[in-house]
Amino acid sequence: MSLPWGDRVLSVWWGCAMRKHNRRAGTHRTRRVVLAGVLSAAVVVAGCGGGGDDGERSEKRGDTTCDGRLEGTTDITVWFHAGPSGELDTLRRQAKDFNAAQEDVRVELITLPEERPYDDLVVSAAASGELPDLLDFDGPNLYNYAWSGKLKPIDSCVPEALKADLLPSIRKQGTYEGRLWGVGTFDSGLGLYVRPSVLKKAGIRVPSGPDDAWTATELTGILRKLRKEGYGKPLDLRLNYTLSGQEWNTYGFAPAVWSAGGDLIDPGDLRTAEGFLNGPEAVRAMTTLQKWVKEGLVDPNKDDKAFTRGRSPISWVGHWTYPEFSKAFPDDVKIVPLPDFGRGTVTGMGSWQWGVTAGAVDGDAVWRFLAHLLKPREVLRMSRANGAIPATDSAVELSPRFAEGGAERLFIEQLKSGVARPRSQTPAYPAVSGAFSRAFAEIMLDRAPVKAALDKAVRRIDKDLADHQGYPSAGP
Known part of the structure; x- marks a missing residue:
């Protein structure tokens, strides 16, 4: 299990084969890029699934990351910070289930090596223009990533009903300069x-x-x-x-x-x-x-x-x-x-978050997968794998440890009352x-x-x- 502030010592001799997909209407084209170092096997997970466009999207758009349309099949790449762990195993299953459930979006989960710090990999990939479409990052880094142009704002992607379901701490950590740039599926206590x-x-x-x-x-x-x-x-x-x-x-x-x-x-x-x-x-x-x-x-x-x-x-x-x-x-x-x-x-407070990168092939395709990860059942799956606090009220209600009277209820009270502060x-x-x-x-x-x-x-x-x-x- 990864710690909530991020494994600063995470990665191996780096070099990972990754695919960067460029979408064209009704089709997709693949560009292969081999990052510097020893080639490591990328894990391709057939797993994309059901969308998350239920409920009205945020009226506070101010961005064009999502327009609510998908045409044809779109391939997206995803980076995740953890090496072999319950978290990674869970994400693999989530991606596999997602891919099996629909045909509009195909997720390719790229597993990174484990000796070079993950943050270093992100910075290097950003410099060379090779970030994935959906990036997992330590929450407090969001502000630097948003400021430096690594991410796209996602207000246009997130339905109001889902935004209201997120713990206030998740919304607060994901916000920079009045706009939402990231969202997590779990928080910390x-x-x-x-x-x-x-x-x-x-x-x-x-x-x-x-x-x-x-x-x-x-x-x-x-x-x-x-x-x-x-x-x-x-x-x-x-x-x-x-x-x-x-x-x-x-x-x-x-x-x-x-x-x-x-x-x-x-x-x-x-x-x-x-x-x-x-x-x-x-x-x-x-x-x-x-x-x-x-x-x-x-x-x-x-x-x-x-x-x-x-x-x-x-x-x-x-x-x-x-x-x-x-x-x-x-x-x-x-x-x-x-x-x-x-x-x-x-x-x-604060833990790992997901963000849509500036070079993402299609914001709606990326959001479709992220919306899947934010469904109550999926939030709960990840929380059970890493012991972290579920990111949504609906998932908290399904978790005995964090619900009213649960052994870890204090963490929820702190995150919702303002006792918890973002870095x-x-x-x-x-x-x-x-x-x-x-x-x-x-x-x-x-x-x-x-x-x-x-x-x-x-x-x-x-x-x-x-x-x-x-x-x-x-x-x-």
Whole structure:
């Protein structure tokens, strides 16, 4: 299963045979392109299926990606980020079922090798004009891809009924400059996993929801109390994920900065990080996190088993660990909100999204397949494969874990109530995340002075902004 922020280390010696299909009325023509490197076998999946034009299309068009017409048979290519996994197996079956159900669109699923980072493959293919028709990408990269012309807006493709069925977090992450550019079939959830039996035995209250989340100060006291109860390092922050430059650092811990009242970049004009990422609120939040490490309250989790082996009864992590944690402690795992650092609890959101590329052969053909993936049954199939949060209300209602009273219902409440926030919605996001992630690693692993590390991150971000003239809305 892939993590929600994307496998930065995903791919093999690259080289994949891909087909780029150019549609002509009533027929299709195939252009074969061999990308640089060792040729890898592309997986051609006969699977395209039933359309998704039920309901009126968005009236807020402003784009011509879809006009509601298909002529003849159109072949489309699809890239997906995951190597061998339950996700990939599920997508293969979905594509096969789709192709078998109709004859208007044929999907060719291209499996990429697994040693070169997926984002690098996307950038290289964009530079050479060889992106597929339908691209899977890590959600926060949407803003850069849209700004740089890699994607087409899709308001003209998405029926209003379907748009209304999407979780608000999915719509928000897919929107840039007031237009919809991408849509996911699943979202992510982030919180604290706790062992209620351990907390109750120690006389520690268990939060019931976002309105009564622990404060950061309260959590510090809880960790100290648990240490006295025999848990030497009671908190798991998934520091085993915290390599310099890894997206976990931003996905997992930007919420602490937001909760304190800080930000990674000026949320108003998105032109500087000065005074936001290195302001007193952000410094205070990161100092608290570092203090937990300095006090020895955080398990380094080198074996990835701090929670399941019982060393840490509190784990700051996402939805993907629920199956493992609940198996280790049946009926003794509860998900509670992240701590409140001063301005209320805030959590992360966002995962992989689909977008129609600028060079797509036919927007309606691409949307026909994407609409198939967004049917409730298909959304649920993928959610069961990767454990992620279903992207539509109709699919959530079919999933016991996320429906009212379900074990992971908190994730839905957070995504729908505004407690969850998207990562910075700017074309500069790759630079913003890279700089914050490096600073986080320095602060937490190297115990660098907090303010100095954040100042350095601000300089990196502001240099990128200056290099790109502030990312003007007109594009590069």
